[in-house]
Amino acid sequence: MADIVLDKVTKKYPDGTTAVHEVDLEIADGEFIILVGPSGCGKSTTLNMIAGLEDISSGELRIAGERVNEKQPKDRDIAMVFQSYALYPNMTVGENMAFPLRLAKMDKALIKQKVDDAARVLELTEYLDRKPANLSGGQRQRVAMGRAIVRSPKAFLMDEPLSNLDAKLRVQMRTQVSRLQKQLNTTTVYVTHDQTEAMTLGDRVVVMRGGYIQQLGDPQTLYDNPKNLFVAGFIGSPSMNFLSATVEESLLRTPLGDLPLGDRLRSSLSGADAPRQLILGIRPEHFEDARLIEEHQRERGFEFTMPVDLVESMGSDKYVYFTVEGEHATAADLEDLAADAGGADLPPQDSLVTRLSAESRVRDGVDARVWMNLDKIHLFDPRDGRNITLHEDKTAGVTTV
Amino acid sequence: MAAATTSAKVKWGVLDAVVVVFALIPVLWIASLSFKTPATLTDGNFIPREWTFDNYKLIFQTDQFVRALINSIGIALISTLIAVVLGTMAAYAISRLDFPGKQLLVGVSLLIAMFPQVSLVSPLFNIERNTGLFDTWPGLILPYITFALPLAIYTLSAFFKQIPWDLEKAAKMDGATQGEAFRRVIAPLAAPGVFTTAILVFIFCWNDFLFAISLTSTERSRTVPVALSFFTGASQFEDPTGAISAAAVVITIPIILFVLFFQKRIVAGLTSGAVKG
Numbered sequence: 228m229a230d231i232v233l234d235k236v237t238k239k240y241p242d243g244t245t246a247v248h249e250v251d252l253e254i255a256d257g258e259f260i261i262l263v264g265p266s267g268c269g270k271s272t273t274l275n276m277i278a279g280l281e282d283i284s285s286g287e288l289r290i291a292g293e294r295v296n297e298k299q300p301k302d303r304d305i306a307m308v309f310q311s312y313a314l315y316p317n318m319t320v321g322e323n324m325a326f327p328l329r330l331a332k333m334d335k336a337l338i339k340q341k342v343d344d345a346a347r348v349l350e351l352t353e354y355l356d357r358k359p360a361n362l363s364g365g366q367r368q369r370v371a372m373g374r375a376i377v378r379s380p381k382a383f384l385m386d387e388p389l390s391n392l393d394a395k396l397r398v399q400m401r402t403q404v405s406r407l408q409k410q411l412n413t414t415t416v417y418v419t420h421d422q423t424e425a426m427t428l429g430d431r432v433v434v435m436r437g438g439y440i441q442q443l444g445d446p447q448t449l450y451d452n453p454k455n456l457f458v459a460g461f462i463g464s465p466s467m468n469f470l471s472a473t474v475e476e477s478l479l480r481t482p483l484g485d486l487p488l489g490d491r492l493r494s495s496l497s498g499a500d501a502p503r504q505l506i507l508g509i510r511p512e513h514f515e516d517a518r519l520i521e522e523h524q525r526e527r528g529f530e531f532t533m534p535v536d537l538v539e540s541m542g543s544d545k546y547v548y549f550t551v552e553g554e555h556a557t558a559a560d561l562e563d564l565a566a567d568a569g570g571a572d573l574p575p576q577d578s579l580v581t582r583l584s585a586e587s588r589v590r591d592g593v594d595a596r597v598w599m600n601l602d603k604i605h606l607f608d609p610r611d612g613r614n615i616t617l618h619e620d621k622t623a624g625v626t627t628v
Numbered sequence: 629m630a631a632a633t634t635s636a637k638v639k640w641g642v643l644d645a646v647v648v649v650f651a652l653i654p655v656l657w658i659a660s661l662s663f664k665t666p667a668t669l670t671d672g673n674f675i676p677r678e679w680t681f682d683n684y685k686l687i688f689q690t691d692q693f694v695r696a697l698i699n700s701i702g703i704a705l706i707s708t709l710i711a712v713v714l715g716t717m718a719a720y721a722i723s724r725l726d727f728p729g730k731q732l733l734v735g736v737s738l739l740i741a742m743f744p745q746v747s748l749v750s751p752l753f754n755i756e757r758n759t760g761l762f763d764t765w766p767g768l769i770l771p772y773i774t775f776a777l778p779l780a781i782y783t784l785s786a787f788f789k790q791i792p793w794d795l796e797k798a799a800k801m802d803g804a805t806q807g808e809a810f811r812r813v814i815a816p817l818a819a820p821g822v823f824t825t826a827i828l829v830f831i832f833c834w835n836d837f838l839f840a841i842s843l844t845s846t847e848r849s850r851t852v853p854v855a856l857s858f859f860t861g862a863s864q865f866e867d868p869t870g871a872i873s874a875a876a877v878v879i880t881i882p883i884i885l886f887v888l889f890f891q892k893r894i895v896a897g898l899t900s901g902a903v904k905g
Binding site for chain 1: 799801802804812813817
């Protein structure tokens with residue numbers, strides 16, 4: 228067990244592209260940290276540099292206080308779980324798990340004991356004599372985990388270990404990975420492109436894009452106080468709604484109507500360089516059917532009426548979609564997000580997604596009166612994507628780039 | 629549905645039978661000839677009316693054939709071994725590493741494979757005469773390796789490319805050196821490819837006639853295909869057909885044994901289960 232420190236770690240390829248830009252990251256002993264981001268954001272490259280499978284162009288990597296830049300993977304004493312599992316097909320499950328121990332020239336009896344222990348933890352005991360080809364996806368995944376935990380390394384590296392499993396199994400394995408990590412209390416770096424995995428698994432989450440760390444913090448902080456448009460749009464499902472907004476006098480003109488500027492928003496906009504043209508961000512759960520809002524809450528919000536496009540009833544809540552007329556929110560960050568999702572995850576630009584209580588009686592095609600919580604609004608500067616409503620007191624615990 | 633499957637089965641069965649019969653009849657004919665007595669050689673019967681082992685006795689009595697058999701086995705085995713070892717290393721480098729001149733290497737080896745061998749016979753003859761390689765084992769082994777290597781490199785690099793690179797990374801993470809990763813993880817998985825290549829190279833060397841007849845002059849290094857062409861009957865006026873047939877049957881046996889022996893090791897789909905397919 229050990230802490231891992233990345234000190235201005237950079238990866239530059241011979242063709243001149245830089246995959247990772249001066250990443251600073253301190254991973255505490257026993258911490259479960261997630262690197263998340265769209266494909267090509269540098270998360271896997273970062274992981275491979277920690278593993279030693281890729282050279283570090285500049286900067287320093289320290290494991291347990293010791294510089295390991297020049298060390299071979301085998302001398303770093305860290306285990307890795309691959310997305311493809313990378314099980315040795317010519318060996319049985321037991322031999323696969325024993326492989327790192329045999330390479331370490333460990334005593335045979337001890338190897339057997341350790342493999343048996345790991346197999347018991349992962350419920351693989353009855354499969355020890357099978358070949359990987361005769362296992363299901365979930366079992367193979369567990370063998371890959373077993374091969375990692377069997378030698379009690381300083382740290383685990385996991386490269387999208389669950390992305391090859393089907394949806395149901397993925398949720399099961401997610402819980403198992405989380406429990407295993409708590410049980411072993413081993414420093415773990417986990418790479419994923421799935422923000423749900425990132426939110427549910429990690430002690431802390433690192434959101435990356437284009438080789439830069441966008442934001443680092445615990446999942447709730449990232450969700451509640453995203454530092455910029457990219458993080459706001461990436462974290463959360465369904466993702467945050469973005470609307471164009473213009474400041475006029477003491478009003479915020481938006482396609483939903485003119486919102487009053489409360490003290491919180493006013494103070495954010497008081498700076499000399501505060502832009503007039505803004506992007507408003509609000510999450511789906513911060514809307515509610517106006518009929519279900521109690522009187523004392525009503526004044527903290529804003530109400531508008533709109534025809535309902537579509538209602539999706541989830542049982543516990545209802546997702547209600549509206550079409551927003553007027554100008555669309557545009558910013559480079561949003562285009563990046565849309566490009567990454569291929570338009571799949573993000574709602575279309577003119578669509579507003581709201582999550583209302585199950586008791587709401589809104590119906591398709593009928594006008595609905597909707598309440599929006601003004602306390603939860605984020606305002607972003609479209610020029611650089613910065614969240615201007617993010618106050619210092621709220622960012623406690625958020626490490627900035 | 630069932631009727632369709634049955635008719636499909638019949639159709640394929642007949643087609644397969646035709647192909648097998650077409651390929652096997654000449655072989656069986658040779659085998660049949662080898663068991664006939666000189667008197668009944670030309671009677672046109674497929675199954676010999678009089679069975680005899682005289683032809684086999686005859687060829688093993690002549691020093692000529694036994695010596696050629698030893699030459700053939702030795703030369704083919706040594707060439708195969710060297711070509712496969714070199715080919716494995718080259719193919720591994722080509723499939724895994726990025727090095728300057730890689731495309732050139734692949735191109736040149738393809739060029740060698742395409743080069744008409746007959747055009748090289750005269751220069752090789754002169755070179756070997758001058759260097760003293762003429763009519764020696766190395767004199768045949770060297771050109772065999774040259775022409776077998778492109779074949780080995782191509783076949784093997786296709787096999788190496790099928791082995792997921794993640795396996796090697798995983799082995800390194802598990803504490804293996806580059807050498808250990810190759811020896812304990814990659815080599816066992818590449819084994820079917822290596823054996824397949826070995827068979828192909830062996831057959832190529834075993835069957836060669838052109839180099840063998842041009843670069844040898846005595847029994848010292850003459851291989852079986854050449855020795856066959858020098859066969860004569862017991863006397864000048866006797867037809868050696870029976871003896872040649874018997875020899876042809878005998879030299880097919882090592883190939884069959886070689887294939888059968890290695891076939892067990894060629895387990896298709898050995899890499900399945902390594903990674904999510």
